[in-house]
Ligand SMILES: Nc1ncnc2c1ncn2[C@@H]1O[C@H](COP(=O)(O)OP(=O)(O)OP(=O)(O)O)[C@@H](O)[C@H]1O
């Protein structure tokens with residue numbers, strides 16, 4: 001599903017929407033060619049020649065057409081909404097899609113081996129339209145290879161041999177492609193799961209190695225905690241477990257498992273268990289090791305809940321596994 005074919009489409013035909021405030025140079029030249037007659041010097045012996053002043057004016061127009069207008073104070077870039085793949089529809093109301101919006105970096109949420117997650121605010125200057133986004137930026141450093149090893153890629157089709165060679169040889173181009181490939185895969189996974197009603201942050205957009213998604217936070221803007229940081233007890237623990245197993249069944253029904261599931265890749269957002277960190281999502285049917293990944297995901301979370309005191313009758317791994325295998329249609 002999230003194969004290189006999809007990536008190839010993206011690579012071949014990036015959908016760059018044009019920012020309306022920045023006309024292309026050719027537009028300006030085109031316009032200049034059809035300037036009215038007053039651009040001509042009536043004193044000139046040769047009709048149709050531009051005056052010096054008019055030449056200078058046109059040069060200034062061309063020059064200014066090549067630079068973006070200055071950013072609002074505190075902003076780091078204009079909104080990249082028009083620059084890449086956009087999230088599924090219907091889009092949430094809170095999402096700022098205006099191209100006139102600007103992005104400000106508010107800080108780093110987490111640095112990791114494979115990606116850094118930053119907090120950004122996307123806001124329309126001089127209005128109250130704004131939203132917080134988590135920006136996951138995949139790295140293309142050579143020093144680490146994805147722990148999500150080749151096993152994950154089994155069952156995915158790859159076609160473009162030039163790109164495959166570049167990735168295999170770890171050229172700078174190839175390393176960047178690998179990083180971009182993971183961003184593409186995570187965006188596709190989030191989009192598919194969000195559309196299926198699974199509890200994942202809304203995937204806003206993906207361009208290059210950067211993925212923007214809904215920032216899961218409380219009213220004050222504090223990031224939702226990882227399940228691993230919480231010490232829920234009793235009913236709350238059982239409720240979180242029920243939510244999680246429901247979500248695993250939903251994924252299994254789509255023929256999927258997370259592939260790297262743990263209490264670190266689950267956030268608790270307003271009492272809801274949300275799944276994050278999905279670039280390696282596994283197609284349990286197409287991937288020859290699909291059931292192995294499914295069993296590992298189930299074992300990881302069962303172990304965590306058991307260690308937190310959830311009675312064994314809830315965390316019957318074999319029974320849960322059988323339920324998920326059936327949901328995937330593999331029994
Ligand atoms: N949408 C989000 N809303 C709030 N916090 C988030 C969001 N996405 C990621 N985070 C925070 O950033 C951390 C890292 O995100 P994620 O697990 O996707 O990246 P990662 O680099 O693969 O991390 P790791 O290697 O530690 O698994 C998460 O544990 C979470 O605390």
Ligand SMILES: [Mg+2]
Pocket residue numbers: 264265277
């Ligand atoms: Mg993670």
